[in-house]
Amino acid sequence: MADVPAALTRVMEELGRLPGIGPKTAQRLSFYILRTPRESVDRLASALVEVKARIRFCDECFFIAEAPRCAICLSTRRDRAVLCVVEEPLDVLAIERTGEYHGLYHVLHGALSPIDGVGPAELKIAELVARLRREPVSEVILATDPDMEGEATAAYLAEQLAPLGVKTTRLAHGLPVGGELEYADELTLARAFSGRRAF
């Protein structure tokens, strides 16, 4: 391969570090940037710098925020007696899109996974316990992913929260809406059966 100027190589390397971007994609993006007008590259660069400078995590729930407290924690229209525990900030956005939930959140920033070196201390669990001691919360909804690591985290949390005497619930498992029964895997179907409700 012909020598690539160092400035271009640097862009490829930096882009290649991003999740989901392989070497090929990094190359393509780099050359796209080369072709792009100066102003839009400036816009991208300043957007990146700005997001890092202005966005932080909420001191209370660890969701994304522009101030010490996030917009959800500051809102006066949220039900402060219910707390929904999720793994990632993206999960908050997903739940917010449903418009079904009006309580507060707590973002753990991960799930228990010994293989990845993630134990209770690496998650915002101590912060959750402290928060529940401080705030008058009547229900904690465990909304970690329904995979092994998410289940492990939920089970661990349930155990940690039991002494606090707060009601703990787990998000229901079931069939995807708009899906066809015959395409559901057996585990999902089995859980949907055991979790069935009166109609």
Next chain:
Amino acid sequence: MFLANVSLFDFRNYAELELALERSATIFFGGNAQGKTNLLEAVALTALTRSPRTQQAGELVRFGQPTARVTCGVQSDAGLKELEVRISVSPSTTSRASRRFTLNGIPKRSTDMMGSLRVVLFWPDDLQLVKGPGEGRRRFLNTLVSQIDPEHARQLTRYGHLLEQRNALLRAIREGRQPMEGLDYWTNALADSGAAIMVERQRRLLELQPIAAAFHRELSDDRERLDLRYRPAGVRIGEAPQELVSEQLKVAMRDARDEEIGRGQTAVGPQRDDIEVWLDDHEARLFASQGQQRSAVLSLKLAELHYLAEVTGEQPVLLLDDVMSELDPARRERLLAALQPGPQALITAADLNDLPKSILERAAVFRVDQGAIHA
């Protein structure tokens, strides 16, 4: 069920192959390293989602190519199904290869592929089934049960994943990187999953046992009694329900906690099970002659074939890789008798002289030469 056609693309030494198959026996003969075993491997890969020959899926892709494809047309009572496997190696990370599966064009997870094409494999490696380590016998049972019940395949995958997590945590506790308190969840989840596997193994083995014993009685001219004894690691199953087996596993893990942390490994569970093969009052692994062990292996394989057909109501496809030359004439005849009228069989041989006339007369015969197949 039977294989109606096989299509290969950049698989091992095959650049491209389209092969239509008859319901009867098909024989592939040719010299070494021409691609006979590769063809059977492709079928096994489609049926079992993993190659029985290698853990490195990347080896399956023809040298220097990015993607291998295997497509099998399977005719069964449920109609014609098309099963496809694609193995891709990315140029930057040669070590990891991705496997993708489709069933009638719909993407599927590997465990959802199981059972659409059921096979019984018989390779030269299987001759070690009785004499070799327990791992081979566990794999024998895993393959058999997973093809009958894909839920078992899912449970095995789940167990493997939980075991990896728990072992990682044991090592982290040993090195002081993680506290002990997280261990209970992984212990409980592992015990529940392990108990489900063990109870299923026990049940299936009890059903397989009389079938294998009957074949062995016949092969030994009524002289030897074969027995299969399940040795679950860390529990006594008997008639115990799954919950009780799970409790036993939890207790065993708690009792072994210090040892487990010291070694960074889970001490009990299905990954340590064994299935002992006994002939009369002796364990065949230790005390049987090579001839007796071969008869026992053949009995197990014939029982696998018979049991799969009985439980599923459909004949599986038999894949015989070069085992005829390893068996004496009497055992060869017994194996071939199982094919009449029985299952479709794909048979490889280095030399047609290794095969009895009776099968040559009614089989389709192909010569395999450097990744090409000639009628």
